[in-house]
Amino acid sequence: MQTLNTTPGGFLKKNRYTLIVLLILACVAAWMLQERYLSMILDYICIYTIAVTGLDILFGYTGQVSFGQAGFYAIGAYTSTLLSINLGIPPILSILLGAALALLFGILIAFPASRLVKHFLSLLTIAFGQMVYTYIVGAAWLTRGPSGITGIPKVSLFGYTFKGYQSYFWLVLVAVVLVLLMKRNIINSRVGRAFIAVRENPHAAAGMGINVAKYKIMAFGISAFLAGLAGAFYAHMVGFISPDTFTSTQSNMFMTMLLFGGIATISGSLIGAAIITVITELLQSFASAQTLVYAGFILVVLFFLPNGVVGMWDKARAMFLKKRLGKKEVAS
Amino acid sequence: MLLTLVIGALMLGSIYGLVGMGYGLIYKASGLMSLAQGDMLMIGAFLGLTFYKILGLPFIVSLLLVMVIMFALGMFIERVLVTSLLAKGAQTVYVILCTIAISMLLQNGAMFAWGSNVMQFPSIFGVSSVNILGYEILPERLLALGVGIVCMLALHFFMQKSKFGTSMRAAAQDEMAASTLGINVPRTKGAAWGIASMLAGSIGVVVGPIFGVYTAMGSLIGQKAFASAVVGGYGNMYGAIVGGIFFGFVETFVSAYVTSLYKDFISFAILIIVMIFMPTGLFKEQVME
Amino acid sequence: MTENIMLEVQDLTIRFGGLVAVNAVNFQVPAGSIFGLIGPNGAGKTTLFNMISGVYAPTSGKVIFNGQEIQGRPPYKVNALGIARTYQNINLFKKMTVLENVMVGCHTKTHSGLFSSMLHTPKQRDVIKKCLGILDFMELGDKAELKASSLSYGEQRRLEISRALASEPKMLLLDEPAAGMNGAEKEDLQQTIRKIADKGITVLLVEHDMKLVMNVTHQICVISFGKRIAFGTPEEIQQNPDVIEAYLGGGLDV
Numbered sequence: 022m023q024t025l026n027t028t029p030g031g032f033l034k035k036n037r038y039t040l041i042v043l044l045i046l047a048c049v050a051a052w053m054l055q056e057r058y059l060s061m062i063l064d065y066i067c068i069y070t071i072a073v074t075g076l077d078i079l080f081g082y083t084g085q086v087s088f089g090q091a092g093f094y095a096i097g098a099y100t101s102t103l104l105s106i107n108l109g110i111p112p113i114l115s116i117l118l119g120a121a122l123a124l125l126f127g128i129l130i131a132f133p134a135s136r137l138v139k140h141f142l143s144l145l146t147i148a149f150g151q152m153v154y155t156y157i158v159g160a161a162w163l164t165r166g167p168s169g170i171t172g173i174p175k176v177s178l179f180g181y182t183f184k185g186y187q188s189y190f191w192l193v194l195v196a197v198v199l200v201l202l203m204k205r206n207i208i209n210s211r212v213g214r215a216f217i218a219v220r221e222n223p224h225a226a227a228g229m230g231i232n233v234a235k236y237k238i239m240a241f242g243i244s245a246f247l248a249g250l251a252g253a254f255y256a257h258m259v260g261f262i263s264p265d266t267f268t269s270t271q272s273n274m275f276m277t278m279l280l281f282g283g284i285a286t287i288s289g290s291l292i293g294a295a296i297i298t299v300i301t302e303l304l305q306s307f308a309s310a311q312t313l314v315y316a317g318f319i320l321v322v323l324f325f326l327p328n329g330v331v332g333m334w335d336k337a338r339a340m341f342l343k344k345r346l347g348k349k350e351v352a353s
Numbered sequence: 354m355l356l357t358l359v360i361g362a363l364m365l366g367s368i369y370g371l372v373g374m375g376y377g378l379i380y381k382a383s384g385l386m387s388l389a390q391g392d393m394l395m396i397g398a399f400l401g402l403t404f405y406k407i408l409g410l411p412f413i414v415s416l417l418l419v420m421v422i423m424f425a426l427g428m429f430i431e432r433v434l435v436t437s438l439l440a441k442g443a444q445t446v447y448v449i450l451c452t453i454a455i456s457m458l459l460q461n462g463a464m465f466a467w468g469s470n471v472m473q474f475p476s477i478f479g480v481s482s483v484n485i486l487g488y489e490i491l492p493e494r495l496l497a498l499g500v501g502i503v504c505m506l507a508l509h510f511f512m513q514k515s516k517f518g519t520s521m522r523a524a525a526q527d528e529m530a531a532s533t534l535g536i537n538v539p540r541t542k543g544a545a546w547g548i549a550s551m552l553a554g555s556i557g558v559v560v561g562p563i564f565g566v567y568t569a570m571g572s573l574i575g576q577k578a579f580a581s582a583v584v585g586g587y588g589n590m591y592g593a594i595v596g597g598i599f600f601g602f603v604e605t606f607v608s609a610y611v612t613s614l615y616k617d618f619i620s621f622a623i624l625i626i627v628m629i630f631m632p633t634g635l636f637k638e639q640v641m642e
Numbered sequence: 643m644t645e646n647i648m649l650e651v652q653d654l655t656i657r658f659g660g661l662v663a664v665n666a667v668n669f670q671v672p673a674g675s676i677f678g679l680i681g682p683n684g685a686g687k688t689t690l691f692n693m694i695s696g697v698y699a700p701t702s703g704k705v706i707f708n709g710q711e712i713q714g715r716p717p718y719k720v721n722a723l724g725i726a727r728t729y730q731n732i733n734l735f736k737k738m739t740v741l742e743n744v745m746v747g748c749h750t751k752t753h754s755g756l757f758s759s760m761l762h763t764p765k766q767r768d769v770i771k772k773c774l775g776i777l778d779f780m781e782l783g784d785k786a787e788l789k790a791s792s793l794s795y796g797e798q799r800r801l802e803i804s805r806a807l808a809s810e811p812k813m814l815l816l817d818e819p820a821a822g823m824n825g826a827e828k829e830d831l832q833q834t835i836r837k838i839a840d841k842g843i844t845v846l847l848v849e850h851d852m853k854l855v856m857n858v859t860h861q862i863c864v865i866s867f868g869k870r871i872a873f874g875t876p877e878e879i880q881q882n883p884d885v886i887e888a889y890l891g892g893g894l895d896v
Contacts, residue, residue, distance in 0.1 A: 152622055158618075210766075211752050214738075217737075221735035225735065228727055229805065231746070319451070319454035323451050
């Protein structure tokens with residue numbers, strides 16, 4: 022696995038380098054693009070990256086599929102919204118509470134899920150996503166049903182309010198960087214190795230002392246927490262939520278972003294989220310063909326890019342290095 | 354009132370059950386899962402509408418044409434897309450994702466072809482209601498129920514009595530043994546996908562007059578159908594019918610006597626509870642590691 | 643006496659449906675010894691292994707490890723108690739490197755949880771050092787950075803042993819470690835098994851290669867059709883008429 026640093030600091034340094042480059046790029050982008058609209062796209066990229074990172078830990082590293090991430094995304098968004106509107110809890114706290122409730126649901130659903138084989142796991146997660154969605158639509162007394170909730174308060178921190186898309190970017194950027202650092206730390210640790218071992222060979226993993234069910238549940242919990250966190254950030258960014266955002270299309274979009282960027286890599290979730298968000302925005306004028314575009318993306322990834330953009334990049338680099346090596350040999 | 358509800362529940366149940374049978378058939382024959390079944394139903398409905406209303410063909414001809422086209426479409430998806438995906442060594446999860454993409458393509462494609470409005474399927478019988486024991490019932494509902502029963506029986510006899518059906522069952526049980534007996538296993542798999550899509554498509558034609566025809570009509574039915582398949586015991590074709598009728602009754606009676614707001618939520622909640630406490634469904638099939 | 647027994651199997655029985663796969667088998671493995679478990683194909687050796695390592699819960703009978711009853715415990719707990727195993731069909735983490743495979747073996751010997759992992763990159767130097775040491779011991783040191791799937795068959799078998807050793811077991815279960823190995827590799831394997839036993843690790847060996855078993859083990863238990871038919875030193879086993887009977891047709895090449 023290229024993401025595991027075997028000699029201490031080896032891959033780590035490389036990843037840190039990539040992260041720093043991306044960070045600088047993001048900062049420059051946000052600073053230069055003083056436009057509201059462009060900052061909004063950056064905000065979306067950050068929020069989606071958080072959710073997709075969670076899905077990557079679950080699917081990419083632990084091998085457990087979920088087609089119901091929109092359910093956790095919705096739980097985070099609605100919980101944070103309702104807590105901040107109805108109980109006056111400061112959004113910065115309600116966001117965390119929303120993510121925590123998503124975590125709780127993630128663990129609840131993970132108990133049966135950790136025993137199911139892949140197909141049925143897909144079904145269970147789809148059913149979960151649908152259950153959350155139909156609840157939001159039906160429970161109008163709580164969620165105001167299909168018409169949605171407006172006037173969601175903005176996030177304030179130490180007396181500063183993140184009002185516009187520009188200022189909000191800094192908040193979600195910090196969140197994304199923290200999430201990616203955490204992901205890297207987890208993957209390079211004993212816990213991360215256990216995740217990968219469960220994916221590669223659950224029987225052998227159990228034979229080596231790994232409590233397979235526990236790690237599957239842990240991965241589910243992390244993915245639900247991050248999806249919930251992303252959902253809550255989303256709600257306080259746009260100020261309005263309605264069930265339309267939380268359909269299975271959203272779940273499929275997260276999966277598409279992950280596969281497009283490349284599973285089981287540190288930067289894949291960010292790259293996938295960025296590319297798909299930008300392309301979706303560019304095609305805004307063909308909004309009627311949006312699902313067609315998603316479908317096209319999924320098929321391209323499945324048939325031509327099985328390891329995503331990051332996989333393609335690695336392959337290209339390996340070929341390039343090989344060529345250079347070959348030339349050197351010839352020269353000597 | 355009660356009889357109307359029961360007929361409504363049976364009709365809804367047989368729709369779910371038949372589409373669910375398609376899931377079971379695909380799973381039995383190829384060990385895979387397709388999530389495009391609901392959209393096959395939608396495409397069937399649109400095609401039926403086109404043949405019957407726009408081209409003015411007789412209803413039965415329209416239905417047969419739809420069946421042929423849908424069979425070919427299902428077979429195409431398996432033989433061309435799924436097979437080449439598996440040949441690349443893709444995990445089965447990617448096949449599910451592929452069928453999700455197909456479902457998106459079909460929905461968006463239908464929108465381009467037929468527009469995004471609900472289209473009215475003209476009445477087939479020319480009468481607005483028939484009288485049964487003093488209850489007024491829409492004849493199309495009876496037709497849906499009838500077609501449902503006919504399809505079930507036809508599929509049953511096809512699988513049990515015909516040579517091809519027998520080879521399909523053999524291939525599903527032991528692929529290796531079947532192919533050494535000279536059964537063309539890839540063809541039986543393709544046929545299973547074809548039959549599943551044909552079932553969904555013909556159901557689409559008969560429910561068109563009841564629900565109206567629109568691009569999203571298949572998604573909820575498709576999901577209820579897989580709920581039926583799971584509750585019945587995934588891969589067990591007859592279980593899907595039982596599961597479908599169960600959900601038909603739950604939905605109809607919850608809407609009638611409790612609240613229609615939560616009918617979908619309750620169905621999915623039941624599905625999740627079943628998956629947690631009885632993951633093999635009513636008629637046991639292997640789902641655990 | 644009991645403190646010298648590492649593993650005791652008492653009347654161990656398992657039924658699958660109507661079939662009795664292992665029927666009231668008894669044996670004792672002295673601590674520090676190399677113990678062979680042999681029998682014709684389908685005799686129930688791997689099933690016995692699976693009951694000892696927790697993959698199957700026995701229908702009846704006991705598995706006593708180090709004075710503790712362990713039958714029916716899940717595999718991950720059995721491993722944590724000090725029993726590590728290899729598999730008849732190699733079960734490696736194919737996409738991980740050789741070193742990472744061994745590092746997974748250290749799972750129960752390291753304790754960083756989710757939160758400590760999240761907050762800092764844990765100091766893995768000691769773990770890596772230990773694992774590289776094991777790889778050197780198993781003569782795989784120069785392959786540490788390769789993908790497990792790129793190793794040769796014999797190397798993969800050695801990697802499985804390395805991974806098992808990383809969990810610092812008191813007892814090692816080897817399920818046909820010589821399968822698919824050539825003559826020279828088998829010679830090496832014999833040495834390796836002795837070296838492992840010299841470290842104080844008790845070895846329980848299932849193997850078809852009679853020469854290897856007779857050369858390396860101290861005691862042997864023979865099972866056939868799920869029942870124990872003989873027990874003794876390699877010399878005694880070779881003389882035993884029941885054993886020769888059971889292997890007729892299979893051929894007992896010594």
